[in-house]
Amino acid sequence: MQLTVDYIKEKIGDFKPEIGIILGSGLGDFADSFESIVVPYNEIPGFQKSNVAGHKGQLVFAEVNGKKVVMMQGRYHFYEGYSMQTVTYPVKVMKKLGVQTLIITNAAGAVSGEFAPGELMFITDHINFMGTNPLIGANDDSLGTRFPDMSEVYKEELIELAEDIAEKLGISYQKGVYVATTGPSYETPAEVNMFRKLGGNAVGMSTVPEAIVANYCGLKVMGISCLTNYAAGVSDYPLNHQEVIDTANRVKESFKELLSEFIKQI
Ligand code: HPA
Helix, strand or coil: CHHHHHHHHHHHCCCCCCEEEEECCCCHHHHHHCCEEEEEHHHCCCCCCCCCCCCCCEEEEEEECCEEEEEEECCCCHHHCCCHHHHHHHHHHHHHCCCCEEEEEEEEEECCCCCCCCCEEEEEEEEECCCCCCCCCCCCCCCCCCCCCCCCCECHHHHHHHHHHHHHHCCCEEEEEEEECCCCCCCCHHHHHHHHHCCCCEEECCCHHHHHHHHHCCCEEEEEEEEEEECECCECCCCCHHHHHHHHHHHHHHHHHHHHHHHHHC
16 A cells, blocks of 8 residues: 555655545546546556556546546446455545545436436435445554444535535436445346335446445545436336446536536535
8 A cells, every 4th residue: 555655646746635536437538627647557556457448547636626636537346357455445545645535426327217317316325235345354444443334424515515516507416325236237127126115216336335445434425426327127128338328428518517616615
């Protein structure tokens, strides 16, 4: 960990990020709009080599609306075969670099029929359906406690701020519970039905590992899903990845606008 942090500090000099952002599907180019210092994952000691097509895989350090920000352009997914440690390692590194607030974004399927594809969902809580936990293993007491409280992972004050901004910008949003599965197969209609009965509103294949580790490290978390499709069985057409990409692209300009204003006002 120290090797990783030292390497990055050498690249960024006295730039001290206070906000971290994990850019989900379709949002990656948010990071391209700013003058930045770019550090590819493949060059960072301690980061797994990533070789996913179309995945930039880099940390982007930039000043955004007066705030010092580190953005993850591309994330490690559990379904790609990376360990939970690999998936969440960048969050620990962000903490060591001085980050205090982490904004986690993703694409997700709408489990609730009243939620429409193209809407944003501010995550109020999550259900970890991945069948594992990124904190399993020896605990690093310098980062957090063995049994962290999870009563308010997604901070109410941040959700309220996002709501205010969305209303001012005229962006349609929902609030709800995100259910994480491992993927990579999408859910069956029976699974989606179960998630709805359990209180889930959206389903996706990321975010929860990073949110667990961020909360453990004492970071304030804001989670935003771009609802890209109805989850299986909510509507009667089959799911495909192209729809996820298309909707994410359709929404990305307003998502970026919201993100930019959110960073300004945090
Ligand atoms: N399920 C799981 N993950 C997803 C979905 C979905 O319907 N849409 C985008 N990511």
